[in-house]
Amino acid sequence: MRANIEKYKLIFLILMTVLCAIGYLFFAVRPLHTDDLKGIASSTGHVENLILVDDVVYSQEFVCQVDNMSEVSVLFIRENQNYVSGSVSLRLYDEYGLIHEQNYEANIIPNMNRVTNFLDPISDSKGKKYLVEIQASNIGDNDSLGIVVFDDEEYFFSENGERNENAFTITYEGVKNDVTSFWYPTVAIAIMIPLYMTIDYSKIKRKKR
Amino acid sequence: MREYKKKKIKIIALAALLLFPFVMTYLSTNFELDFFHGQDKGVHVIESKATEKIESNSAIIYDLDNIYVDKIRIVFNSENEESYLLKIDGYNDFDYNDYTERSVSSNSFISEETINIGKVVKRIELVDEDGDYNDLPELYIYNVSDFNLYYFFFFSMLSISVGYLGYNWLEKRLKLENAFLVVYICVTLTMIVSYPKIAHWTPDSEIHFQYAWRQSFLKTEQYSYSYYENIRVPYPTIPDTKETQKILDMELDNPSNTEYYSSVYKGIFTRYNYIDYYPASIGLFLGRTLRLPFTFTYMLGKITSALAIGLISYAAVKIAKKGKALVMTIALIPTSVFLAAQYSLDGLVNSCLLLASVLYINQMIDRRDKVTFGWTIAYLSMITIACLAKPVYAPLVLLPVVFKADKFVGIRQKNIYKLSLFFVFFTLMFILIIPVLNSVSAGVSDLRGGYTSAIGQLASLLTHPFYFVKMYVWTYISSFGDYIFAHDAFVGAYYQESLSGTFYLLLLIQYVILTFAGWELSEKIKNSSKLFLGLLISVVIMFIFGSMHLSFTPVGMDVINGVQIRYFTPLFLLISFVFAGNKVKLNFHRNNMNLVLISISTIAVFAFSYFVVLSTFCN
Numbered sequence: 036m037r038a039n040i041e042k043y044k045l046i047f048l049i050l051m052t053v054l055c056a057i058g059y060l061f062f063a064v065r066p067l068h069t070d071d072l073k074g075i076a077s078s079t080g081h082v083e084n085l086i087l088v089d090d091v092v093y094s095q096e097f098v099c100q101v102d103n104m105s106e107v108s109v110l111f112i113r114e115n116q117n118y119v120s121g122s123v124s125l126r127l128y129d130e131y132g133l134i135h136e137q138n139y140e141a142n143i144i145p146n147m148n149r150v151t152n153f154l155d156p157i158s159d160s161k162g163k164k165y166l167v168e169i170q171a172s173n174i175g176d177n178d179s180l181g182i183v184v185f186d187d188e189e190y191f192f193s194e195n196g197e198r199n200e201n202a203f204t205i206t207y208e209g210v211k212n213d214v215t216s217f218w219y220p221t222v223a224i225a226i227m228i229p230l231y232m233t234i235d236y237s238k239i240k241r242k243k244r
Numbered sequence: 245m246r247e248y249k250k251k252k253i254k255i256i257a258l259a260a261l262l263l264f265p266f267v268m269t270y271l272s273t274n275f276e277l278d279f280f281h282g283q284d285k286g287v288h289v290i291e292s293k294a295t296e297k298i299e300s301n302s303a304i305i306y307d308l309d310n311i312y313v314d315k316i317r318i319v320f321n322s323e324n325e326e327s328y329l330l331k332i333d334g335y336n337d338f339d340y341n342d343y344t345e346r347s348v349s350s351n352s353f354i355s356e357e358t359i360n361i362g363k364v365v366k367r368i369e370l371v372d373e374d375g376d377y378n379d380l381p382e383l384y385i386y387n388v389s390d391f392n393l394y395y396f397f398f399f400s401m402l403s404i405s406v407g408y409l410g411y412n413w414l415e416k417r418l419k420l421e422n423a424f425l426v427v428y429i430c431v432t433l434t435m436i437v438s439y440p441k442i443a444h445w446t447p448d449s450e451i452h453f454q455y456a457w458r459q460s461f462l463k464t465e466q467y468s469y470s471y472y473e474n475i476r477v478p479y480p481t482i483p484d485t486k487e488t489q490k491i492l493d494m495e496l497d498n499p500s501n502t503e504y505y506s507s508v509y510k511g512i513f514t515r516y517n518y519i520d521y522y523p524a525s526i527g528l529f530l531g532r533t534l535r536l537p538f539t540f541t542y543m544l545g546k547i548t549s550a551l552a553i554g555l556i557s558y559a560a561v562k563i564a565k566k567g568k569a570l571v572m573t574i575a576l577i578p579t580s581v582f583l584a585a586q587y588s589l590d591g592l593v594n595s596c597l598l599l600a601s602v603l604y605i606n607q608m609i610d611r612r613d614k615v616t617f618g619w620t621i622a623y624l625s626m627i628t629i630a631c632l633a634k635p636v637y638a639p640l641v642l643l644p645v646v647f648k649a650d651k652f653v654g655i656r657q658k659n660i661y662k663l664s665l666f667f668v669f670f671t672l673m674f675i676l677i678i679p680v681l682n683s684v685s686a687g688v689s690d691l692r693g694g695y696t697s698a699i700g701q702l703a704s705l706l707t708h709p710f711y712f713v714k715m716y717v718w719t720y721i722s723s724f725g726d727y728i729f730a731h732d733a734f735v736g737a738y739y740q741e742s743l744s745g746t747f748y749l750l751l752l753i754q755y756v757i758l759t760f761a762g763w764e765l766s767e768k769i770k771n772s773s774k775l776f777l778g779l780l781i782s783v784v785i786m787f788i789f790g791s792m793h794l795s796f797t798p799v800g801m802d803v804i805n806g807v808q809i810r811y812f813t814p815l816f817l818l819i820s821f822v823f824a825g826n827k828v829k830l831n832f833h834r835n836n837m838n839l840v841l842i843s844i845s846t847i848a849v850f851a852f853s854y855f856v857v858l859s860t861f862c863n
Binding site for chain 2: 044218219221222225226228229230232233234235236237
């Protein structure tokens, strides 16, 4: 009876290992084999002294440096102004016109957060010109969104170490897997090694005889 | 005859316990107003009572005829959010002059607020902080004696706890694990119910609530005005009375505010650092599925999270072979229970590491125990769950390295087992490294700390190695007094009032006594094993300081910022085990000793709930 338990433990562990190995291949190995999917958070663009006020449109042009562009994101820090009414629109144009639009309520954007527009991956985006527009509307008379960015240290902190507020950067990325995703199968496999060592293999062999 | 007497005692005790919540609720809330200030009862407009109203540049003054003011109700007229300062001049209970200041802010979400005063007032000055004195609020004296459900709930839960402990003690079958679970559930429920349904009064609670909320959706997150109101920081209103809480709750539950008006795609993939939010997310998911009001959903998230934490702690107390009372004492430390009743990861980390510590100690004190399949799964999964939130505890995964060969199937398997623990350790440490690697591109690590930079900090360390070592040694030495066994580690609530030092001392004494006399070890633990344990604890402490030094301390500062006392609570049991001995023994009857020990913890944790939560928010 005891031997059976050891055998079932072993079968269970082998099944789990196979599952983890598949997970590992799925999460970790696949993107490494695809050069264009390495996920470069490519160049950033700045608009200096930007204060998002009512209905003024800010735009930023960029040339995409990766294929399979799948997201365009804007980083926000809402400092000192924790409660702001109004909404923010993010629009993305290519040379033929609008390809994506997303509206956010201003308060939806938690402090220090990246607002991301997910796109259907654009397979031949490399080298093409795109335009991002940001527009805020229905903001109170005395309010601004006070959006700042922390993506670029040199820009974010001026020489005397003070923060350069009221700016945003735009980043865009190719399809890639989250850097954390292959951590799951890795840690699962790591935990399985000591588990294999708790099985009494001699009992399994004896049963076979 | 004896049976009859026992039965009589039980009936009298039951009647007393049933009556207790009513009597105590009345004494705590309405007694003073009814018996000593009955003539001032009612709701009065303050302006009509004013004998003289002087408008000056600095303030508006309302003279009152030394009237007792239990609460002041403020109805705001301004549409914008404005701040006012109320200067209240009056007399205390002994008729001596008593002056207090209290700032109030109008809030776009609720139109009125009731604040707690509780004294005889001579005059009130109202200062408009922007100085324009337009659209001033209306003030009312609010002296109404009504039934306070929050207090009643608190005293009912206390009654249930006392009743359970007393009954089981009389029957001579008081078990620590069951008593722990009853007291824990009762006290966390009081904390969850009495706490305002605004995630603001614990550090970063609004961030934890956001993550829990996000994880409670499968693919697309949805947001309502109530949600945004909940995570708004700083919150302009301090809900210190049941009236303000009621108005806030009504607005949060208002169907027009709970309607979802925006959604964000998130995908089904969950990052590792969000997994620990699932216990709370399940509650939020349930609440939404059952169409419960927003405030109930908010509380249900806390309840499922607290329940998960409670069950893990219960398992720890139950399976502990030695030092059960100590495990119970640590699981019921008011600070930990308070954090378990909040949107926070600390409660889960504390309970998981408590269970992992108990699993390790069980192996250390019992030679016959083997390192089995189940033990390994339980031990490693508990540490992994804790490390998802706070990877600094990863070194604890190496504790089984000291286990002797007879615990394993064979020598070779023992060696591979121990070696593989190092592999687990490094994969867990990887969580700590990822954010640092990410911050290389992001530039800064944690903006709450100021101008922080992990790479900048590392560069600074390499150029000043001597001062780096000096700073760490000093920090380590001072940490035992400043952090590990400090007042707030036991009875602190962060950014809020803490409980008095007496309760801290009571718990500390209980901890110290149980450390030296509560383990009742049948055989001595080898000094080398204890030394290794002490070493690993030191490494964890250094990791805690190191991680905060890299991510939270501005480059160039000669102290380490951002280290909080609660990070050290999970180490309490292991620190105690380092000093465990079997020379001193407590010679009491088990049933009586259990009652004394659990009573001290119960009194401390209920007192904490009363003074820090109930009387702060529910007057």
